[in-house]
Amino acid sequence: MAGINSSQNRENPFKQNWFVTAIWLLVICYVVYSFNAMGLSWERFNEGLGHASNLLGRMVPPNFSRWSLLMSGLIESLEIAVISSICGIFISLFLGLFAARNMMPSWISTPVRTLIALCRTFHPVIIAILFVKSVGFGALAGILTLVVASVGFIAKLFAEAIEEISLKQVEAIRATGAGFTSIILFSVMPQVFSRFIGFSTYQLDSNLRNSTMVGIVGAGGLGGTLFSAFQRFDYDFVAAILIIIIALIMFGEFLSNIVRSIFR
Amino acid sequence: MNTIDHHWQRFTLKQKLSRYAVYLVLVIAFVQSIQSVEVIPEFLLDAPEQMADMFSRMWPIDFAYYPIAVHDAMIETLNIATLGTLITLIFAIPLALMNASNIVNSVWCHWISRFFLVSSRSVNSLVWALLFVSIFGPGVIAGVLAIAFRSIGFVGKLLGEAIEEVNMGSIEALKATGASWMSILLKGYWPQVLPAFFSIVLFRWDINVRESAVLGLVGAGGIGVVLDDSMNLFQWDRVAMSLLAIFIIVILAEIVVINIRKRLI
Numbered sequence: 232m233a234g235i236n237s238s239q240n241r242e243n244p245f246k247q248n249w250f251v252t253a254i255w256l257l258v259i260c261y262v263v264y265s266f267n268a269m270g271l272s273w274e275r276f277n278e279g280l281g282h283a284s285n286l287l288g289r290m291v292p293p294n295f296s297r298w299s300l301l302m303s304g305l306i307e308s309l310e311i312a313v314i315s316s317i318c319g320i321f322i323s324l325f326l327g328l329f330a331a332r333n334m335m336p337s338w339i340s341t342p343v344r345t346l347i348a349l350c351r352t353f354h355p356v357i358i359a360i361l362f363v364k365s366v367g368f369g370a371l372a373g374i375l376t377l378v379v380a381s382v383g384f385i386a387k388l389f390a391e392a393i394e395e396i397s398l399k400q401v402e403a404i405r406a407t408g409a410g411f412t413s414i415i416l417f418s419v420m421p422q423v424f425s426r427f428i429g430f431s432t433y434q435l436d437s438n439l440r441n442s443t444m445v446g447i448v449g450a451g452g453l454g455g456t457l458f459s460a461f462q463r464f465d466y467d468f469v470a471a472i473l474i475i476i477i478a479l480i481m482f483g484e485f486l487s488n489i490v491r492s493i494f495r
Numbered sequence: 496m497n498t499i500d501h502h503w504q505r506f507t508l509k510q511k512l513s514r515y516a517v518y519l520v521l522v523i524a525f526v527q528s529i530q531s532v533e534v535i536p537e538f539l540l541d542a543p544e545q546m547a548d549m550f551s552r553m554w555p556i557d558f559a560y561y562p563i564a565v566h567d568a569m570i571e572t573l574n575i576a577t578l579g580t581l582i583t584l585i586f587a588i589p590l591a592l593m594n595a596s597n598i599v600n601s602v603w604c605h606w607i608s609r610f611f612l613v614s615s616r617s618v619n620s621l622v623w624a625l626l627f628v629s630i631f632g633p634g635v636i637a638g639v640l641a642i643a644f645r646s647i648g649f650v651g652k653l654l655g656e657a658i659e660e661v662n663m664g665s666i667e668a669l670k671a672t673g674a675s676w677m678s679i680l681l682k683g684y685w686p687q688v689l690p691a692f693f694s695i696v697l698f699r700w701d702i703n704v705r706e707s708a709v710l711g712l713v714g715a716g717g718i719g720v721v722l723d724d725s726m727n728l729f730q731w732d733r734v735a736m737s738l739l740a741i742f743i744i745v746i747l748a749e750i751v752v753i754n755i756r757k758r759l760i
Contacts, residue, residue, distance in 0.1 A: 309528070313525060357709060476622075
């Protein structure tokens, strides 16, 4: 027993990592700096909490009396979401194919990829502003905005999915003497179609959310109703609109789960 | 049974029918929406002309406006996005822990956390901003809180999924040593979810930079306020300057995130 001395081999198995500690210190410094730089203060926050209870008090009970106004906004939002999703899915089916580097020569894929990246860069609201200026207030601006947003999302992911396919099946179909269209239809599409449906249903969801927002800048849908209700301080009507929006989005998620299980 | 003549089919009849049903519903919804949506065709015909008019007003870009207002607003936008992302973590980490079935084993906790996560995601960041502007008044604080509350759902959901995927072996080993609840979290779960945690936070930060650029349209601070002001005054050359600044910041943010990710993972 003499050779064993337990106290010497005591070493902390979890070593201090100075790099990580430095990062946490930097984060704390940043928080202090940004609070100062933006002039955030506790009094302001505290004052706001009083307003918050007041606001929540005025939101309850939700006021559903202007039912027809709510429904017309809701239906317009739904129409914007449906039209823009279907147009966007259709366009990105082709654009995604053209952007895939293993399907197309680089003089086609590079410009198409740039176009898709451009669609993704700006937030939908900024695109909506530009479309409201060029096609006027109303649902059309909303539809065009969400088509651009859908193309940016679906076409990018679809192109990446096509780039990951196995080329063996493409070769097998090509060996039968199939033309370009048949190669796409019978060797590429079966490999990526379920993922394409996944992206599309996700985008349908997100178009549904965004169609309730583009109205804030005048592009039609429930957002306009919401924004004017906020500006008139009709907080009970705001609560009703928010409840309807959340219900709509949950319903959309439910539907897209069904579609996804069908196409699995 | 004549197996040679058997015609191979990829899908069963039920699968085919349900797929055609989805297509049919989509077509009906599309036709119905096209017919009832209020679109004025003259506006669409007019669009190229209006578009050209807008771009001609935007050119030349008013670069002199950058040091006057755009620079400070851009810094403010970045601060809103970063601080919002940090504040999100305060709410998102507990909700993610509650949502992970290998940490909290209670159906009630799952439902509560899921309710908060879903409602955070369903309400758009602009709508959150409208709510917080009416609570705290126009300004940065509304923007930071809007970004924070919108991100809770995203970060909480993905972090919860990452926690559920950890390897339970090391957790069991720690439990066998009699480690406390806190040390199991810190020494068992945390090192395993660390890469996922950073990539989720960076990804959300990238999205938040885009979103914080538009919050100003409803008065929640940042570059959006500058954009809104110059748009209301029809100073399209200044609008172009703001848009250019947003464009550059968004691309820079994406490059930064990609590079940090490469280092970390």
